[in-house]
Amino acid sequence: MTAEVLHIGEVARRTGLSVHALRLYERAGLFAGEVRRDETGRRVYSTWDVEWLGNCVKFRASGMPLATISRLARLVREGTGNEAERLELLREHGRHIAAQLAQLQDCLDLINGKVAAYERHLAADGTGEPWQQQPRPGTVTPAP
Amino acid sequence: MTAEVLHIGEVARRTGLSVHALRLYERAGLFAGEVRRDETGRRVYSTWDVEWLGNCVKFRASGMPLATISRLARLVREGTGNEAERLELLREHGRHIAAQLAQLQDCLDLINGKVAAYERHLAADGTGEPWQQQPRPGTVTPAP
DNA sequence: CTAGGTGCTAGACCGAGGTCTAGGTCAACC
DNA sequence: GGTTGACCTAGACCTCGGTCTAGCACCTAG
Numbered sequence: 001m002t003a004e005v006l007h008i009g010e011v012a013r014r015t016g017l018s019v020h021a022l023r024l025y026e027r028a029g030l031f032a033g034e035v036r037r038d039e040t041g042r043r044v045y046s047t048w049d050v051e052w053l054g055n056c057v058k059f060r061a062s063g064m065p066l067a068t069i070s071r072l073a074r075l076v077r078e079g080t081g082n083e084a085e086r087l088e089l090l091r092e093h094g095r096h097i098a099a100q101l102a103q104l105q106d107c108l109d110l111i112n113g114k115v116a117a118y119e120r121h122l123a124a125d126g127t128g129e130p131w132q133q134q135p136r137p138g139t140v141t142p143a144p
Numbered sequence: 145m146t147a148e149v150l151h152i153g154e155v156a157r158r159t160g161l162s163v164h165a166l167r168l169y170e171r172a173g174l175f176a177g178e179v180r181r182d183e184t185g186r187r188v189y190s191t192w193d194v195e196w197l198g199n200c201v202k203f204r205a206s207g208m209p210l211a212t213i214s215r216l217a218r219l220v221r222e223g224t225g226n227e228a229e230r231l232e233l234l235r236e237h238g239r240h241i242a243a244q245l246a247q248l249q250d251c252l253d254l255i256n257g258k259v260a261a262y263e264r265h266l267a268a269d270g271t272g273e274p275w276q277q278q279p280r281p282g283t284v285t286p287a288p
Numbered sequence: 289c290t291a292g293g294t295g296c297t298a299g300a301c302c303g304a305g306g307t308c309t310a311g312g313t314c315a316a317c318c
Numbered sequence: 319g320g321t322t323g324a325c326c327t328a329g330a331c332c333t334c335g336g337t338c339t340a341g342c343a344c345c346t347a348g
Contacts (some may be wrong), residue, residue, distance in 0.1 A: 011270050020337055033277045040344060042295055048277060062251035076275045083274060087262040095253045097248050104241050107206035110199060111238045118231040130227060133177045133192060164307055184314060186325055
């Protein structure tokens with residue numbers, strides 16, 4: 001079967017990235033395989049590229065900087081022999097994600113607490129304990 | 145008990161924000177209570193401000209833009225009567241966090257899969273199935 | 289032949305969120 | 319009196335990740 005040939009617009013549609021972003025990603029070295037050109041100079045992508053980009057999109061969504069994806073891409077491009085390095089890079093980002101999960105959970109707890117307080121407040125007319133600035137004295141010390 | 149008076153440096157140390165960031169946050173309207181000044185014009189913060197900033201830090205860490213925190217701060221500043229609005233804002237951000245959690249989990253699954261593959265690959269010398277470009281033909285179609 | 293669609297490059301521009309600098313005030317210490 | 323340290327303002331600057339524009343090349347259909 002002939003390898004499927006995709007042009008930039010089609011890849012953009014499939015990945016959800018803009019054509020601008022695709023060209024930017026290429027300049028930034030995010031592709032794990034040189035992007036070839038057809039006779040007239042247009043970029044030609046394979047379905048494998050699209051798959052790879054799918055991973056990139058997930059990496060980006062999880063906060064991996066372009067520079068890091070680029071490092072990974074280089075390792076993959078360089079081929080067999082650096083698997084340990086790739087592994088470490090992935091593990092590192094895994095730890096990063098774990099940290100983010102914890103932070104998000106932390107904030108979610110905060111929000112759920114406040115939401116519950118406001119719900120109580122709204123339902124029971126003042127029973128909740130929403131954010132409340134304590135009454136502000138005009139100056140630093142209470143009236144003498 | 146006299147309200148504790150904090151200056152910007154101390155607040156920076158307590159919140160982990162830079163003094164620059166604190167001034168930026170003030171300009172951006174993130175404070176839920178006007179920041180007062182002492183006789184010589186230096187900013188004076190209360191422990192309540194520090195608490196509030198702690199929440200802001202969590203909000204930021206979970207991706208809430210300064211503009212949104214600012215909206216929330218305005219609501220709190222305006223006082224009682226807009227609790228329903230605050231509630232909706234918080235709920236909205238809660239949904240946003242849930243979406244992020246899902247994305248992070250998705251990426252984490254991807255990474256764990258790859259990590260497992262590379263581990264197998266490294267341990268069993270080639271058994272894994274790491275990222276592998278299929279052999280690239282010189283041109284688009286295989287040699288005719 | 290012309291128009292429309294798709295692609296190309298180089299480079300300008302953008303918004304978010306900070307960070308840093310210059311130049312100044314003030315209070316305290318030696 | 320001089321120096322040090324914390325603070326002030328206004329505004330320049332930075333990174334990141336894109337987005338958009340100008341000006342051009344191709345191909346295909348009407």
